[in-house]
Amino acid sequence: MRNFIYKNPTQLVFGKxxxxxxxxxxxxxxxxxxxxxxxxxxxxxVYEEVISALKDHHYIEFWGIEPNPTVETLRKAIEIGKENxxxxxxxVGGGSVxxxxxxxxxxxxxxxxxxxDIVLKGKAAKTLPYAxxxxxxxxxxxxxNGAVISRSETKEKYSFYSAxxxxxILDPQTTFSLPKNQLANGLAxxxxxxxxxxxxxxxxxxxxxxxxEGILLTVLEIAPQIMQNSQDYDLMADFMxxxxxxxxxxxxxxxxxxxxxxxxGHELTALHGIxxxxxxxxxxxxxxxxxxxxxxxxxxxxxxxVFGLKxxxxxxxxxxxxxxxxxxxxxxxxxxxxxxxxxPETAISIIKERFNKAGVKYGEKANVTGDLAEQILTIxx
Amino acid sequence: MRNFIYKNPTQLVFGKxxxxxxxxxxxxxxxxxxxxxxxxxxxxxVYEEVISALKDHHYIEFWGIEPNPTVETLRKAIEIGKENxxxxxxxVGGGSVxxxxxxxxxxxxxxxxxxxDIVLKGKAAKTLPYAxxxxxxxxxxxxxNGAVISRSETKEKYSFYSAxxxxxILDPQTTFSLPKNQLANGLAxxxxxxxxxxxxxxxxxxxxxxxxEGILLTVLEIAPQIMQNSQDYDLMADFMxxxxxxxxxxxxxxxxxxxxxxxxGHELTALHGIxxxxxxxxxxxxxxxxxxxxxxxxxxxxxxxVFGLKxxxxxxxxxxxxxxxxxxxxxxxxxxxxxxxxxPETAISIIKERFNKAGVKYGEKANVTGDLAEQILTIxx
Numbered sequence: 001m002r003n004f005i006y007k008n009p010t011q012l013v014f015g016k017x018x019x020x021x022x023x024x025x026x027x028x029x030x031x032x033x034x035x036x037x038x039x040x041x042x043x044x045x046v047y048e049e050v051i052s053a054l055k056d057h058h059y060i061e062f063w064g065i066e067p068n069p070t071v072e073t074l075r076k077a078i079e080i081g082k083e084n085x086x087x088x089x090x091x092v093g094g095g096s097v098x099x100x101x102x103x104x105x106x107x108x109x110x111x112x113x114x115x116x117d118i119v120l121k122g123k124a125a126k127t128l129p130y131a132x133x134x135x136x137x138x139x140x141x142x143x144x145n146g147a148v149i150s151r152s153e154t155k156e157k158y159s160f161y162s163a164x165x166x167x168x169i170l171d172p173q174t175t176f177s178l179p180k181n182q183l184a185n186g187l188a189x190x191x192x193x194x195x196x197x198x199x200x201x202x203x204x205x206x207x208x209x210x211x212x213e214g215i216l217l218t219v220l221e222i223a224p225q226i227m228q229n230s231q232d233y234d235l236m237a238d239f240m241x242x243x244x245x246x247x248x249x250x251x252x253x254x255x256x257x258x259x260x261x262x263x264x265g266h267e268l269t270a271l272h273g274i275x276x277x278x279x280x281x282x283x284x285x286x287x288x289x290x291x292x293x294x295x296x297x298x299x300x301x302x303x304x305x306v307f308g309l310k311x312x313x314x315x316x317x318x319x320x321x322x323x324x325x326x327x328x329x330x331x332x333x334x335x336x337x338x339x340x341x342x343x344p345e346t347a348i349s350i351i352k353e354r355f356n357k358a359g360v361k362y363g364e365k366a367n368v369t370g371d372l373a374e375q376i377l378t379i380x381x
Numbered sequence: 382m383r384n385f386i387y388k389n390p391t392q393l394v395f396g397k398x399x400x401x402x403x404x405x406x407x408x409x410x411x412x413x414x415x416x417x418x419x420x421x422x423x424x425x426x427v428y429e430e431v432i433s434a435l436k437d438h439h440y441i442e443f444w445g446i447e448p449n450p451t452v453e454t455l456r457k458a459i460e461i462g463k464e465n466x467x468x469x470x471x472x473v474g475g476g477s478v479x480x481x482x483x484x485x486x487x488x489x490x491x492x493x494x495x496x497x498d499i500v501l502k503g504k505a506a507k508t509l510p511y512a513x514x515x516x517x518x519x520x521x522x523x524x525x526n527g528a529v530i531s532r533s534e535t536k537e538k539y540s541f542y543s544a545x546x547x548x549x550i551l552d553p554q555t556t557f558s559l560p561k562n563q564l565a566n567g568l569a570x571x572x573x574x575x576x577x578x579x580x581x582x583x584x585x586x587x588x589x590x591x592x593x594e595g596i597l598l599t600v601l602e603i604a605p606q607i608m609q610n611s612q613d614y615d616l617m618a619d620f621m622x623x624x625x626x627x628x629x630x631x632x633x634x635x636x637x638x639x640x641x642x643x644x645x646g647h648e649l650t651a652l653h654g655i656x657x658x659x660x661x662x663x664x665x666x667x668x669x670x671x672x673x674x675x676x677x678x679x680x681x682x683x684x685x686x687v688f689g690l691k692x693x694x695x696x697x698x699x700x701x702x703x704x705x706x707x708x709x710x711x712x713x714x715x716x717x718x719x720x721x722x723x724x725p726e727t728a729i730s731i732i733k734e735r736f737n738k739a740g741v742k743y744g745e746k747a748n749v750t751g752d753l754a755e756q757i758l759t760i761x762x
Contacts, residue, residue, distance in 0.1 A: 001553075001618035003396025008389070014635060015384025172382075206602060206619045207626065210595030218588045237382040238587045241634060245588065250631060253622060254395060 001205045001254035008249050010143045011167035014241065016233070018169050019046065019133055022053035022090075025167055026131070030088035032059040033081050035101045037066070037093040044177045046135055050092055060084055065093070068150045068157065068269055068276070069100030071116045078107045078115060089130035094182075095139025098132045099147035102162040105130040119149045119160045127163035135174040137240040138186035138277065140193060140247025142168035150270060157270040170244065172236040183230055184332040185277030186243065187223045191216065191328070192265075192280040193246040196258045199288075200364040202297040204255045211251045213305050218242050220306070220328060227332050260363035261287050264373050267351045272343050281329035282343075285336050286376035287368075288322045294365060337380050348377045382586045382635035389630050391524045392548035395622065397614070399550050400427070400514055403434035403471070406548055407512070411469035413440040414462050416482045418447070418474040425558045427516055431473055441465055446474070449531045449538065449650055449657070450481030452497045459488045459496060470511035475563075476520025479513045480528035483543040486511040500530045500541045508544035516555040518621040519567035519658065521574060521628025523549035531651060538651040551625065553617040564611055565713040566658030567624065568604045572597065572709070573646075573661040574627040577639045580669075581745040583678040585636045592632045594686050599623050601687070601709060608713050641744035642668050645754050648732045653724050662710035663724075666717050667757035668749075669703045675746060719762045729758045 013021055026032060034050065041047040062077045081089075081104060089108075091101035106124030107115040118124050134142040141147065145164045150157040178186075198212035219242055222235050230236060245251070264287075265279035292299065296318065303309040303321035312320070326336045335341040338348075356370030368376075394402055407413060415431065422428040443458045462470075462485060470489075472482035487505030488496040499505050515523040522528065526545045531538040559567075579593035600623060603616050611617060626632070645668075646660035673680065677699065684690040684702035693701070707717045716722040719729075736751030743749040749757075 001396070001615055001622070003399060005392065005394050007392035007548075011386065011388035012634075013386050015382070018384060167388075203615070205615075205622065207596060207599045207623050210599055211592055211626075214591030214595045215588060218591055221587060234382055234584070234586075237635065241382070241586065242588045245592075253393075254618065 002256065004252075004254045006249055006253055008143065008164060010164045010248070012143060012244065013167055013169045014237075016171055016173050018171050019049040020053050021169065022050060022133070023056065025169075026054070026057060026088060026090065028057055030057065031084060031086050032057055032088045032090055033077070033084070033086040033104070034059050034061050034090045034092060035065055035077060035097055035104065036061065036063045037097045038064065040177075041092055041135065044135070044174060046092060046133065046174050050090075050133060059090075060086070065097045065100040067096045068148075069096045069103075070150045070152045071103070071119065072152050074100050074103050074107075074149070075115055077104045081108045082111065087128060089128060091130065091132040092135070094134070094136030095141040098134065098141040098165075099139070099149065101130055101132070102127070102141075102145075102147035103149050103160070106160075106162045116151060119158050122158075122160050124160065124162045129166050130163075131166045132168045133174075134168050134170050134240075136178065136182060136186060137175060137236075137243035138189040140190075140243055142170065143244050143248035146247075148266070155270045157266045168244075170240050172233055172240050175236045175240065176231045178230055180227065180333065181275070183226055184334050185275045187219060187226070187239070187332055188277035188281045188329060188334055190239075190243045190246045191219050192261055192277075192284055194219075194251065195284060196261060197252045197255065199295055199298050199302065200256050200258055202301060205253070208251055208253055208255050209301070215242050215246050215251070216306050223328065223332055256364050258364045260368040263360070263362045263368070264351065264376060267354065268343060268347065271347055271350060274341055274343065278334055278341065281334040281336050282338060282341060282380050283376065285322060285326050285329075286380040288325065289379050290372065290376045291363075292318060292322075294367075338377065339381060345381055348374055348381065351377065383637065385633075385635045387630055387634055389524065389545060391545045391629070393524060393625065394548055394550045396618075397552055397554050399552050400430040400555075401434050402550065403431060403514070404437065406550075407435070407438060407469060407471065409438055411438070412465060412467050413438055413469045413471055414458070414465070414467040414485070415440050415442050415471045415473060416446055416458060416478055416485065417442065417444045418478045419445065421558075422473055422516060425516070425555060427473060427514065427555050431471075431514060440471075441467070446478045446481040448477045449529075450477045450484075451531045451533045452484070452500065453533050455481050455484050455488075455530070456496055458485045462489045463492065468509060470509060472511065472513040473516070475515070475517030476522040479515065479522040479546075480520070480530065482511055482513070483508070483522070483526075483528035484530050484541070487541075487543045497532060500539050503539075503541050505541065505543045510547050512547045513549045514555075515549050515551050515621075517559065517563060517567060518556060518617070518624035519563075519570040521571075521624055523551065524625050524629035527628075529647070536651045538647045549625075551621050553614055553621050556617045556621065557612045559611055561608065561714065562656070564607055565715050566656045568600060568607070568620070568713055569658035569662045569710060569715055571620075571624045571627045572600050573642055573658075573665055575600075575632065576665060577642060578633045578636065580676055580679050580683065581637050581639050583682060586634070589632055589634055589636050590682070596623050596627050596632070597687050604709065604713055637745050639745045641749040644741070644743045644749070645732065645757060648735065649724060649728060652728055652731060655722055655724060659715055659722065662715040662717050663719060663722060663761050664757065666703060666707050666710075667761040669706065670760050671753065671757045672744075673699060673703075675748075717761060719758065726762055729755055729762065732758065
């Protein structure tokens, strides 16, 4: 096991009716900027719950943070925050609203630095206190310090780190009205978050392996049921909690991480607007196939413990596990090839060139270059 | 899933050589009381590492916090803390030293309240900042706010809650010299901590079940190897991390807990001085046998997922799982009956009477009374 430091101070407030707790969780002397996405929270009742809980607070609203939030949109919120001397932010919505809010809160805390420069630096020097009401199980943003921000004019998409949310409220009832494509994207995102922290060298930590496998098994168990019925409280509660636990530092203690799937997926999203979860469903099988030798032992463990594959040759078991991974994505309605997803093959050479030009080397072994990304996408074309 | 609030602010600093980080983790302006047990840290080099890291700090030492720490001993440390106007505490040793330090830190923060009254209240109003260098994987005290304190004169033993440690440093190398009985007690303690949060009603949370099972499987895998060789870094790292994760609030999100095994075990320790882990190895099989019907479904899941038992009637599988649980305790050298452990049968009626007199009702269903405790201990006599 590698040395590590873990500290996650976010308070997780979980369960039905918990949005009402906002009234006491945010001090009344705060000037709050509440941030929203496109308006789904007005349809599912979340907006009213939030506003009712904050009726004795001083707040203003900012609407319109888009999926894959752009710095161009966030700059408007930063201006409004400055003008109104905001000192607390509350994101209400999914991971995009919250990621965007992490940048707003960081830019407001360091007015001398331009917002995109904070993203390029990779880490905010300071962040105003902020919190979330999370309504979409997917990114895990509700209990981590990471955020992914896009820049429209250059089609770039990068992550940076802020402070952790002070608290996040998760009421599974708020997910009941999610459309099927968002459920599928969320399930894929959670699954691949775990894979990024799991599908590396074997023998690093038995307990971290078990916890990662525990989330994978849970997602595989609940996914088909959720796609049939997203109004079962206990199912959606396990989905929401799994999403949080997949990316809140708890399953990465002492182990190396990968993240090559995400880095290639981000490019597909930036270039073709495909949603984040859907991009991962294409890239992950390619990573498994092209890096099959490098990840041989862990793929074998994955085959046995996650899919119960114990018969046949090692290579057969690995091939079956990769096939079952693709089957899982298909079963929730996601494409696993570029052509199925309607992405032209030209994307492959563009990504290859962007990676090679930037000289990036992603993945646990720092060997996923532009050339390897080309192979990974070509096998999934 | 039940509603829950999770917030664990402790910083976990894990790995070889990390004790040196004390120099920067504790502000130099603090007056530190360092607390110790009986002196094993002088033999394994930990004392020297701590003192060397704190050479620029102002500190005093308190030695002699015993296993199952008593309020009588802790009162002496509280006096010394007051006289020296201590404002930070550092526990160096195992769970007993740290539990005792939680009471010292709480009593120093609320000088108007007598130490035992804080224990009886169950919750400290305030706690001075404190931290730990944990050298014994067992109690999980390094990342939770609980502590168990004994009172010699009345043979009582109760838990109370303080603040969480500011940080805990865990270097697996510090465990290499632990004697076999402490390894066994620690393994049993970790195993039963998980069981207390797992062996309840089924269907509460799929992901919490998987995480609990993940720790159980890890302990069962590493225990026989550790009893043969406690100097394997990766084995001891998985043991230490499992001990922390077994009782740091992470596997109890949204689920009911039991703790009847611990409550009866505490009585055996208070009355006969048997070590904590060893007491649990006797009580747990009794709980499983007497509450077999109530816990039928979860025992069946435990049989299948933890021991791979899928053949035979449901009752057979459950009986086998209970037998395998006893086998596990025996394999690490622990007794599972009162007579094996040298505890007289008279303990049974004394505990029955104490429970009935106090009117306690322990366990997930609040049905473990003195009469049920009598049955649980009688079947393990």
